[in-house]
Amino acid sequence: MPDSARRRRDPEARRNAIVLAAAELIVEVGVDAITHRMVAARADVPLGATTQYFDTLDDLREAALQLLVEHVEVQMQRMRETLAAEGATPAAIARFLSAAVADASGVEADRAVVTTAVRDPKLRELARAWSRDLIAILAPEYGEERSTAAAVFLDGVLWHSQINDVPLPGHLIENALADILGADSRTT
Amino acid sequence: MPDSARRRRDPEARRNAIVLAAAELIVEVGVDAITHRMVAARADVPLGATTQYFDTLDDLREAALQLLVEHVEVQMQRMRETLAAEGATPAAIARFLSAAVADASGVEADRAVVTTAVRDPKLRELARAWSRDLIAILAPEYGEERSTAAAVFLDGVLWHSQINDVPLPGHLIENALADILGADSRTT
Amino acid sequence: MPDSARRRRDPEARRNAIVLAAAELIVEVGVDAITHRMVAARADVPLGATTQYFDTLDDLREAALQLLVEHVEVQMQRMRETLAAEGATPAAIARFLSAAVADASGVEADRAVVTTAVRDPKLRELARAWSRDLIAILAPEYGEERSTAAAVFLDGVLWHSQINDVPLPGHLIENALADILGADSRTT
Amino acid sequence: MPDSARRRRDPEARRNAIVLAAAELIVEVGVDAITHRMVAARADVPLGATTQYFDTLDDLREAALQLLVEHVEVQMQRMRETLAAEGATPAAIARFLSAAVADASGVEADRAVVTTAVRDPKLRELARAWSRDLIAILAPEYGEERSTAAAVFLDGVLWHSQINDVPLPGHLIENALADILGADSRTT
DNA sequence: TATGAATGAGTCTTCATTCAT
DNA sequence: GATGAATGAAGACTCATTCAT
Numbered sequence: 077m078p079d080s081a082r083r084r085r086d087p088e089a090r091r092n093a094i095v096l097a098a099a100e101l102i103v104e105v106g107v108d109a110i111t112h113r114m115v116a117a118r119a120d121v122p123l124g125a126t127t128q129y130f131d132t133l134d135d136l137r138e139a140a141l142q143l144l145v146e147h148v149e150v151q152m153q154r155m156r157e158t159l160a161a162e163g164a165t166p167a168a169i170a171r172f173l174s175a176a177v178a179d180a181s182g183v184e185a186d187r188a189v190v191t192t193a194v195r196d197p198k199l200r201e202l203a204r205a206w207s208r209d210l211i212a213i214l215a216p217e218y219g220e221e222r223s224t225a226a227a228v229f230l231d232g233v234l235w236h237s238q239i240n241d242v243p244l245p246g247h248l249i250e251n252a253l254a255d256i257l258g259a260d261s262r263t264t
Numbered sequence: 265m266p267d268s269a270r271r272r273r274d275p276e277a278r279r280n281a282i283v284l285a286a287a288e289l290i291v292e293v294g295v296d297a298i299t300h301r302m303v304a305a306r307a308d309v310p311l312g313a314t315t316q317y318f319d320t321l322d323d324l325r326e327a328a329l330q331l332l333v334e335h336v337e338v339q340m341q342r343m344r345e346t347l348a349a350e351g352a353t354p355a356a357i358a359r360f361l362s363a364a365v366a367d368a369s370g371v372e373a374d375r376a377v378v379t380t381a382v383r384d385p386k387l388r389e390l391a392r393a394w395s396r397d398l399i400a401i402l403a404p405e406y407g408e409e410r411s412t413a414a415a416v417f418l419d420g421v422l423w424h425s426q427i428n429d430v431p432l433p434g435h436l437i438e439n440a441l442a443d444i445l446g447a448d449s450r451t452t
Numbered sequence: 453m454p455d456s457a458r459r460r461r462d463p464e465a466r467r468n469a470i471v472l473a474a475a476e477l478i479v480e481v482g483v484d485a486i487t488h489r490m491v492a493a494r495a496d497v498p499l500g501a502t503t504q505y506f507d508t509l510d511d512l513r514e515a516a517l518q519l520l521v522e523h524v525e526v527q528m529q530r531m532r533e534t535l536a537a538e539g540a541t542p543a544a545i546a547r548f549l550s551a552a553v554a555d556a557s558g559v560e561a562d563r564a565v566v567t568t569a570v571r572d573p574k575l576r577e578l579a580r581a582w583s584r585d586l587i588a589i590l591a592p593e594y595g596e597e598r599s600t601a602a603a604v605f606l607d608g609v610l611w612h613s614q615i616n617d618v619p620l621p622g623h624l625i626e627n628a629l630a631d632i633l634g635a636d637s638r639t640t
Numbered sequence: 641m642p643d644s645a646r647r648r649r650d651p652e653a654r655r656n657a658i659v660l661a662a663a664e665l666i667v668e669v670g671v672d673a674i675t676h677r678m679v680a681a682r683a684d685v686p687l688g689a690t691t692q693y694f695d696t697l698d699d700l701r702e703a704a705l706q707l708l709v710e711h712v713e714v715q716m717q718r719m720r721e722t723l724a725a726e727g728a729t730p731a732a733i734a735r736f737l738s739a740a741v742a743d744a745s746g747v748e749a750d751r752a753v754v755t756t757a758v759r760d761p762k763l764r765e766l767a768r769a770w771s772r773d774l775i776a777i778l779a780p781e782y783g784e785e786r787s788t789a790a791a792v793f794l795d796g797v798l799w800h801s802q803i804n805d806v807p808l809p810g811h812l813i814e815n816a817l818a819d820i821l822g823a824d825s826r827t828t
Numbered sequence: 829t830a831t832g833a834a835t836g837a838g839t840c841t842t843c844a845t846t847c848a849t
Numbered sequence: 850g851a852t853g854a855a856t857g858a859a860g861a862c863t864c865a866t867t868c869a870t
Contacts, residue, residue, distance in 0.1 A: 085848060085854060106383070108296035112840065124856045127841060191379050194426050195294070203427050225440035228432065229413075232420030238382050239391050244416065245409075252413035255443035275829095299864065312831040321865065461833060461869060482759070484672035487860060500835045503862060567755050570802050571670070579803050601816035604808065605789075608796030614758050615767050620792065621785075628789035631819040651850090675843065688852045697844065 091129045093119045098140035099147075103184045107137060107192050141192060145202060147185040151176060152206055156213060164214055166259050170250035173230060177237045177244075187238050190231075207231075218257045225256045279317045281307045286328035287335075291372045295325060295380050329380060332373040333390055339370055340394055344401060352402055354447050358438035361418060365425045365432075375426050378419075395419075406445040413444045467505045469495040474516035475523075479560045483513060483568050517568060521578060523561040527552060528582055532589060540590055542635050546626035549606060553613045553620075563614050566607075583607075594633040601632045655693045657683045662704035663711075667748045671701060671756050705756060709766060711749040715740060716770055720777060728778055730823050734814035737794060741801045741808075751802050754795075771795075782821045789820045 097119035101110045112126045112133060119125075130136035155172050162168040177183055193199035207227050214223035229252060236244055254260065285307035289298045300314045300321060307314075318324035343360050350356040364370055381387035395415050402411035417440060425431055441447075473495035477486045488502045488509060495501075506512035531548050538544040552558055569575035583603050590599035605628060612620055630636065661683035665674045676690045676697060683690075694700035719736050726732040740746055757763035771791050778787035793816060801807055818824065 087854065090854090106294075106296055108294050111838085113838085122856050124843095124858095125854090128855070131841090133840065187382065190423065190427065191382075194375065194379075200427055207424075207427075221436050221439065224432070225417075225436055225443075228420035228424050229417045229440070229444075230420070231423050232416035232418070235378065235419050235423060236395075236416050239378065239388055239395075244412070248409050248413055251409065252417070252444050255413075255446065256417075256440050258443065300866085301864070310831050311833095315866065316830070319866095463833065466833090482670075482672055484670050488862085489860075498835050500837095500864095501833090504834070507862090509861065563758065566799065566803065567758075570751065570755075576803055583800075583803075597812050597815065600808070601793075601812055601819075604796035604800050605793045605816070605820075606796070607799050608792035608794070611754065611795050611799060612771075612792050615754065615764055615771075620788070624785050624789055627785065628793070628820050631789075631822065632793075632816050634819065676845085677843070686852050687854095691845065692851065695845095 087129075090119075090121060090125060094121060094126055094129055094136070095139045095143050098136050099143045099185075102137070102140050102144065102192075103181075103188045107141070107188070110137065110140075112136075141189065141196075141199065144185040144189050145199070147182065148189060148206070151182050151186075152209060156209075159213055164217060166250050166253035166257055169226075169230075169253055170246055173233060173249055174243070174246040177233065183234055183237055186234055190234075214257070218259075222257050226253055229253065229256055275317075278309060278313060282309060282314055282317055282324070283327045283331050286324050287331045287373075290325070290328050290332065290380075291369075291376045295329070295376070298325065298328075300324075329377065329384075329387065332377050333387070335370065335373040336377060336394070339364060339374075340397060344397075347401055352405055354438050354441035354445055357414075357418075357441055358434055361421060361437055362431070362434045365421065371422060371425055374422055378422075402445070406447075410445050414441055417441065417444055463505075466495075466497060466501060470497060470502055470505055470512070471515045471519050474512050475519045475561075478513070478516050478520065478568075479557075479564045483517070483564070486513065486516075488512075517565065517572075517575065520561040520565050521575070523558065524565060524582070527558050527562070528585060532585075535589055540593055542626050542629035542633055545602075545606075545629055546622055549609060549625055550619070550622040553609065559610055559613050562610055566610075590633070594635075598633050602629055605629065605632055651693075654685060654689060658685060658690055658693055658700070659703045659707050662700050663707045663749075666701070666704050666708065667745075667752045671705070671752070674701065674704075676700075705753065705760075705763065708749040708753050709763070711746065712753060712770065715746050715750075716773060720773075723777055728781055730814050730817035730821055733790075733794075733817055734810055737797060737813055738807070738810045741797065747798055747801055750798055754798075778821070782823075786821050790817055793817065793820055 094115060098110060098115045101114055101118055105114075110133075112123060115136065116123045116126050126136065130139065155169075155176075158172050159168055189199055190203055193203040210227045210230070211220065211223045214226055218226070233244060233249060282303060286298060286303045289302055289306055293302075298321075300311060303324065304311045304314050314324065318327065343357075343364075346360050347356055377387055378391055381391045395412075398415045398418070399408065399411040402414055406414070421432060421437060470491060474486060474491045477490055477494055481490075486509075488499060491512065492499045492502050502512060506515065531545075531552075534548050535544055565575055566579055569579040586603045586606070587596065587599045590602055594602070609620060609625060658679060662674060662679045665678055665682055669678075674697075676687060679700065680687045680690050690700065694703065719733075719740075722736050723732055753763055754767055757767040771788075774791045774794070775784065775787045778790055782790070797808060797813060
């Protein structure tokens with residue numbers, strides 16, 4: 077039990093802690109606002125650790141964004157599975173989306189990535205791919221155009237949840253999706 | 265109405281130039297990235313002028329965001345007028361939106377404001393108000409729920425245009441709106 | 453008589469003070485060893501002043517080396533004039549050189565520049581030009597080869613003075629130059 | 641004389657590799673510019689090895705300079721032997737010097753040491769000793785003054801070779817030495 | 829009033845050095 | 850003993866803000 081200030085060694089964990097802290101902060105204050113000091117404080121590591129593991133702040137940023145991207149892609153994957161299992165009905169999509177939107181960290185990750193994507197070509201391509209993925213799932217059943225419209229609507233739902241405190245009611249999402257997709261299951 | 269040298273050293277004009285430059289830069293590089301020097305260079309005024317008219321950089325930021333907000337509100341007003349004149353049909357909305365999305369500066373202003381709104385309560389309230397306004401226009405004809413869904417969809421269109429290079433086809437927007445609003449004018 | 457910490461404004465003087473301080477320090481500790489802090493302390497200006505006047509430390513270094521170069525070139529010019537007035541005899545050269553070597557700052561400037569020239573192409577070209585200049589002065593009378601040899605010897609004298617505490621006796625320099633140039637004025 | 645695995649993990653060899661790498665780097669980038677990391681990379685040893693064998697970077701620097709000094713002293717010794725064998729004639733000295741100057745590493749080592757010697761008393765004493773040695777070899781035949789002048793000239797030749805791309809012609813060196821030493825062998 | 833020089837706080841980054849493993 | 854992770858001191862540089870002119 078050494079009283080030395082030096083922490084135990086576990087590079088992997090440390091690196092992860094730093095990236096996680098950076099990702100959290102990107103979500104909270106924006107990609108441009110993070111600093112080494114901020115990240116170090118959040119990750120509870122000394123300042124030097126942040127530069128030990130990432131040559132530049134930009135490298136760190138990139139790793140953190142990558143983490144957020146993975147977060148989003150896990151959601152995407154989960155949605156794919158859900159829709160495969162339950163069928164890609166408006167009700168199933170709406171149910172999944174309402175749940176997803178209730179999980180703040182997920183939406184915030186998505187929002188952070190999309191926001192950054194506006195100025196970052198690599199992320200922009202990713203964001204487009206997500207859209208394409210979703211469309212690809214829906215298109216066989218609903219056609220390209222309606223599926224695209226649905227994807228656009230889902231983006232709108234995402235942003236709505238970031239600006240408004242009260243979430244959109246599930247039936248609103250479901251009904252709108254049903255309309256957009258040309259399905260027939262309107263409920264109240 | 266003094267006809268003396270008024271344009272020369274016109275404080276008002278200078279202030280406006282500074283705010284405009286700041287607004288442009290916010291759109292281009294982000295709220296967090298602007299600096300006094302950047303703004304002064306863009307506005308082609310001496311560095312001191314930026315601190316002469318705004319006590320702090322934050323004040324300047326706020327004024328610039330306000331300008332962007334006004335830009336958006338002009339669009340909103342124009343839309344209100346158009347819909348009042350042409351009727352708030354899906355076709356009219358879609359036509360207006362397609363035109364609006366084609367004007368990069370307008371969408372970018374909106375995007376910049378919305379992005380900032382995520383973390384700025386005052387802007388967030390504004391963004392919500394816009395949504396409410398739009399809904400208020402549509403609700404008498406289409407009901408609260410459908411109108412809300414349409415507003416959400418419009419947000420999605422906005423973001424789509426910021427991430428994708430090719431704009432959504434007008435008929436896609438129109439058809440989706442028709443579906444969402446429960447109108448009957450589907451076209452190809 | 454304001455008690456403010458702010459100093460009076462005199463950008464020209466300040467810039468000069470900074471460059472001079474940097475030049476002194478380059479001579480004392482080497483081109484690679486100077487820091488903004490060091491220079492600021494020596495010039496008795498706040499740290500920020502060093503970056504106010506020079507965008508990068510390299511810019512400052514360059515300006516300081518330029519000052520040293522000018523110092524050397526003044527010496528060169530003075531020598532040219534002396535030799536023009538007195539004739540380029542070994543005695544005259546030796547007399548001038550002995551005086552020059554006695555002025556520490558002059559020799560140190562030269563030494564600093566030459567040392568840096570080893571790795572800096574621009575300075576290297578300058579150092580070569582000085583050599584060529586000197587040779588050009590002597591060549592008409594003594595021929596290219598002997599003049600070159602004399603220039604080489606003078607470089608040797610310079611370095612000797614930087615390594616040894618006691619200067620070379622004037623008659624040694626004069627006699628060696630006489631021999632090298634093929635003149636006949638050996639003395640004791 | 642243990643024949644066990646000795647070359648493996650040979651601490652002596654490792655130490656030497658580190659010192660050699662440091663010496664090379666001092667010649668290439670200057671005494672002030674070397675870092676542990678640089679040296680470790682060049683020597684192809686782990687970072688820790690550089691601090692294992694030398695308590696501080698300064699210790700390492702010193703050892704590296706010592707290596708350069710030895711490099712120079714080998715040259716000196718070789719010259720002594722050559723001049724002892726062939727006679728200390730201008731031709732012999734010039735021949736040796738031309739060869740020496742053609743060996744870049746040798747001159748660079750000397751240049752690095754002399755440059756450092758300006759600010760390092762210990763090295764300065766060494767540099768002076770080299771001069772004294774050379775003078776001592778020549779003095780019996782040519783007298784103190786002429787021998788000193790010759791040594792000074794040789795220093796000039798060294799620096800010339802560090803600043804100029806084309807070496808001094810051998811006959812120039814030989815003739816100048818002949819003149820300086822008062823010998824009679826001028827050639828073309 | 830208008831300008832830009834002045835200042836120092838705060839940023840990223842590099843590294844000598846220490847020390848756990 | 851050998852290795853490289855850990856730490857923080859120090860360096861270059863940027864800029865908001867102040868204020869002399």
